Amino acid sequence: MPYSIAIDGPAGAGKSTIAKAVAKSLGYYYVDTGALYRGLAFGLLQKGVPFVNEKAVEEEIKNIDVELLYEDGVQKVLSNGVDCSAYIRTSEIGEGASVISQYASVREKLLDLQRNVARQHSCVMDGRDIGSVVLPHANKKFFLTASCEVRAKRRTLEFQEKGESADYETILDEVKKRDERDMNRAVAPLKQVEDAILIDSSNLSIDEVVDCILSYCVGSEA
Structure with a gap:
């Protein structure tokens, strides 16, 4: 029986990076919805x-x-x-x-x-409504978040590393607007489901978040 891990959260929380690393550690498929x-x-x-x-x-x-x-x-x-x-x-x-x-x-x-x-x-799937709608019976669910400011800084750095122009204040405004849109849309709004484990990555490194998720999953796979 395939084992599924759902990682939800707002834009810029690092879901894709984290989910990809977790999937690699476990030898699972990574699904970037x-x-x-x-x-x-x-x-x-x-x-x-x-x-x-x-x-x-x-x-x-x-x-x-x-x-x-x-x-x-x-x-x-x-x-x-x-x-x-x-x-x-x-x-x-x-x-x-x-x-x-x-x-x-x-x-x-x-x-x-x-x-x-x-x-x-067996897969690690990240998005906005994985644990609530797409895979409501996922074996493990996580809600990954970070402050708007931290997420905007990460996005700004991401664009700059690609050689693209990026203005922090503009990106911060976009992050806030996207949060508002994602949380208040009529269909499958962004939310933390009751059985999801909350992880605030504002002050955590990528490795620390990955290790945290793995600590809940390793040994419990079906």
């Missing part, structure tokens, strides 16, 4: 569909096929057969993914895809 939404946003951007036009998005996603592929343990995202993994980490795509993730049609389209991975493989 945010990349799926970004893959859809990429496809919509290619088609020139405005993210804020819910009706147009609902119609166009019927023509966009998003897939997850794993090569040597590395997750790749395909949008209509095109590997878009290297193009979906821009702020424009991230903002678009956040907007379309509010739409029920988008979440429904991706729900089965996410669950199918967990049915077939």
Whole structure:
């Protein structure tokens, strides 16, 4: 029986980095669900569909096929057969993914895809609604967070390391707006479920967070 670990939390909390490291330590699949939404946003951007036009998005996603592929343990995202993994980490795509993730049609389209991975493989899956909606019966659930300021600093550094221009105050404002949108959306809002273990990573290193999660999981795998 596959073993599943759900890691939820707000933007910039380090979910992807942590989930990837935990999956590697356990030899599990890593499922970056945010990349799926970004893959859809990429496809919509290619088609020139405005993210804020819910009706147009609902119609166009019927023509966009998003897939997850794993090569040597590395997750790749395909949008209509095109590997878009290297193009979906821009702020424009991230903002678009956040907007379309509010739409029920988008979440429904991706729900089965996410669950199918967990049915077939032991995995670590991160996102906003994994423990609450996607994998409500996950073996272990975590809610990873950090202060808005810390998350904005991390995002700023991330962009700068890629050679992209980044303004801390602008990013801080974006983080706050995204939190507000994610927590108050009508469909699958961001929240900590009762059986999730809360981890505030504001003053913790990546290794410390990974070790904390592993301490709850190692020895309890099915």
